């Protein structure tokens with residue numbers, strides 16, 4: 001087990017101490033675990049405490065509304081709704097908050113890691129899909145819906161990495177909701193997640209906007225150099 005408790009100073013400057021304290025505790029707990037199932041089980045025990053902390057959630061929302069330096073709303077992640085709250089210095093996990101306006105959903109997608117997610121305000125819809133194809137057709141998948149649930153405020157659900165965890169999340173309500181999620185260490189070196197078109201079957205990478213600009217620039221350069 002590594003020594004716990006040391007966080008690089010540059011990461012702690014603007015992070016509320018109560019979030020740092022929780023995350024340092026989670027890091028020590030996760031560091032002892034070797035299976036994704038036990039990591040998910042651990043976070044399903046721990047995350048509800050944060051989700052239920054109305055003062056903490058309200059404080060984060062106040063900061064976002066005010067454009068405060070924490071959390072950094074200018075960091076461009078893959079999902080529009082997503083804001084990063086904390087990254088474990090040893091990359092064991094990250095803590096993220098998601099702001100969903102009424103009736104907003106993300107595309108059908110996979111993840112590069114395990115996750116535990118749940119709504120802190122309102123109810124979150126999670127739709128799971130299974131792959132029905134044999135993977136032989138490049139960048140195509142045939143998906144079938146295999147589960148749909150409403151995760152109630154305060155509850156959590158797990159996300160599996162890659163194909164077993166293909167899903168779509170969003171807000172079925174006519175008012176905004178707030179979701180929190182913890183995602184584990186990346187299992188691949190992908191700098192994107194896959195998104196799936198249910199009609200055409202096409203699989204497309206979803207990059208964070210700055211990464212996409214670099215990827216496309218590289219593609220253009222390859223044409224120029226040919």
Ligand SMILES: [Fe+2]
Nearest residue numbers: 109111167169
């Ligand atoms: Fe997701």
